[in-house]
Amino acid sequence: MYKKYVVALVIFMCSVWAEDVPKVVASIDSLKISRHELAELLNDRYQLLEGKVKRDKSAEYEVINSLQKRVVLAALEELITLRLTKSKLTKLKVKCVPKEYVEEAKRAEKPFFTMYAKWGLSNPISFLDSLSKILKGDKKLNDKYGPAVKNLSLKFRLSVEDRKEILKIWSAVEKSSLHGKARMHVFKHHSITMKNFKTRVKVNAMLRKYIIQNKSNKDIQEIMDKESFPLSGGxxxxxxxxxxxxxxxxxxxxxxxxxxxxxxxxxxxxxxxxxxxxxxxxxxxxxxxxxxxxxxxxxxxxxxxxxxxxxxxxxxxxxxxxxxxxxxxxxxxxxxxxxxxxxKGKDLPTSELREKAIERYVAMKKEKILKKWYGDAKITRFFR
Missing domain, CATH: 3.10.50.40 (Chitinase A; domain 3)
Known part of the structure; x- marks a missing residue:
């Protein structure tokens, strides 16, 4: 009896939460973000329903109700940022060539690979299991590293040298033909879908190009002068x-x-x-x-x-x-x-230090530009 009461209460609370979400969840000037777009993003990321979300209240509510409100609101802010940035850059007529998208994708996925490796050293059983599955996609690499992965997975406790060996294998996989397969494991771990990743990459590549086109050499030199210690790895x-x-x-x-x-x-x-x-x-x-x-x-x-x-x-x-x-x-x-x-970091040549200073400059300018665009736009959120 008690369990039935709890289930009924949860269903009632979910339906109340669902009723808070209108058909249009936010607007940016004349642009509108629909409940369906929000539900699609959430379903794509968390795989709550099989296939695509139907354009009806029940399917959209089912996805939204499955998650905590803060998760839904965070996804809404992500949609607002993407739509606002893309809209501004389109008006500024910023366009990228395929090579620029590829380079941005490499930059964007790199920290996720690094974080996955760090997680792997704390969870070696799961990480080595993933490595074993990835290596099966390339016979030559599997013959080379497969036995080592198997031996490492049988160890009760890993030494410092064992951990270095794991990172060495992961680095080899990351740089090999198995990169795409490894990316699937990394993205799944971080709840990133390829569709959402590509959208973000396109927008970020355009924003980066806009910043680089209007870069200040004086500001970049100032970063090189003031931040040479951390830029060189200090x-x-x-x-x-x-x-x-x-x-x-x-x-x-x-x-x-x-x-x-x-x-x-x-x-x-x-x-x-x-x-x-x-x-x-x-x-x-x-x-x-x-x-x-x-x-x-x-x-x-x-x-x-x-x-x-x-x-x-x-x-x-x-x-x-x-x-x-x-x-x-x-x-x-x-x-x-x-x-x-x-x-202390490494003694880098001036050209390499400048490249790192440009990356820092882009990150700083991104923050300032987005803050200004947010301030200039009329953004309305229709539920909180």
């Missing part, structure tokens, strides 16, 4: 002490007076550390970051771009080893930071 190791300025339960900002007290407390702590106090012990005793406080506040090696709060990284990459900086305010709270290690 990276720093960072530790921090964090005081939350948000309530951990309600996730709301603490009152200004409480935040001021935390700031003053961190200033006093910094003075103690600079005067000879132990940063690591202070982190263990006072930091609010439960994931790092018992590791001396260690965040590990942090890249210059993409993973950590900009406010911290901007300061950290201008700091010397063992220098204490802060308090630095982020969305989480106040931080004291300490650079604990510095790894």
């Amino acid at each position: 990276i720093i190791r960072l530790s921090h002490i964090l005081f939350f300025t948000i309530d951990p339960v309600s996730k709301k900002e603490l009152p200004a007076e409480e935040q001021k007290k935390l700031y003053q407390k961190m200033i006093k702590m910094k003075k103690k550390i600079v005067s000879g106090g132990n940063f690591e012990k202070m982190a263990e005793k006072y930091s609010d970051d439960e994931t790092t406080k018992y590791k001396n506040g260690d965040l590990g090696f942090v890249p210059r771009w993409g993973m950590f709060a900009k406010e911290i990284i901007e300061v950290a990459y201008k700091s010397k080893k063992d220098e204490i900086k802060g308090p630095i305010k982020t969305e989480f709270g106040y931080h004291l930071i300490k650079v604990t290690d510095v790894k």
Whole structure:
């Protein structure tokens, strides 16, 4: 009886959630995004229904109801970004040749291959099983690497050398005729469909071309001068002490007076550390970051771009080893930071450094352009 009640309640809640989704889910100026487009994207990605989504309420609702609302809203934002960007670039008459699409596809898929390999080292049984299946597509490669993959899969615990061997095999597969087959495994793992990938590649290739056509050599040279350390592969190791300025339960900002007290407390702590106090012990005793406080506040090696709060990284990459900086305010709270290690990169020729600076320039300009286009467009979301 209880189970029947729960099932009935879930069905009722789903139907209420479905009723919130109108036929047109968003508009960008005169462009409209339909519920059907949203359902198609979600079904394509998560394979909720066999075949294509029918153009009727029940099929569209079935797909949308199968997922959490935040997942559906994230997909809607993705559609808005793609449609807005494509519309703007079409009006600007930006066109790409096939070679430019191929190059963009290679750039776009590379980080997914890297992430899949990292996941594989943490889940070697599944990863080696995938490798074994991929290798069967090429007799020569299977004869060369198949026995090693089989032996590695039989091991109870993998050594450092074993892990290096796995990465070596994966790298060989990635560069071989089996690249396409490997891509299928990578995309499936990351819930990426070829249809959606191609759409994103086309739009990103057009946007990249637009940026390159209007590039500023002065800005690129400035990036080369200021960021030569990370561009050449240099990276720093960072530790921090964090005081939350948000309530951990309600996730709301603490009152200004409480935040001021935390700031003053961190200033006093910094003075103690600079005067000879132990940063690591202070982190263990006072930091609010439960994931790092018992590791001396260690965040590990942090890249210059993409993973950590900009406010911290901007300061950290201008700091010397063992220098204490802060308090630095982020969305989480106040931080004291300490650079604990510095790894230098390679000595790159100027031409290669410039290529990397151009990639960085493109990434920076993309962010600014999309922000401006979002601000200029009249975007309406018809459900939240």
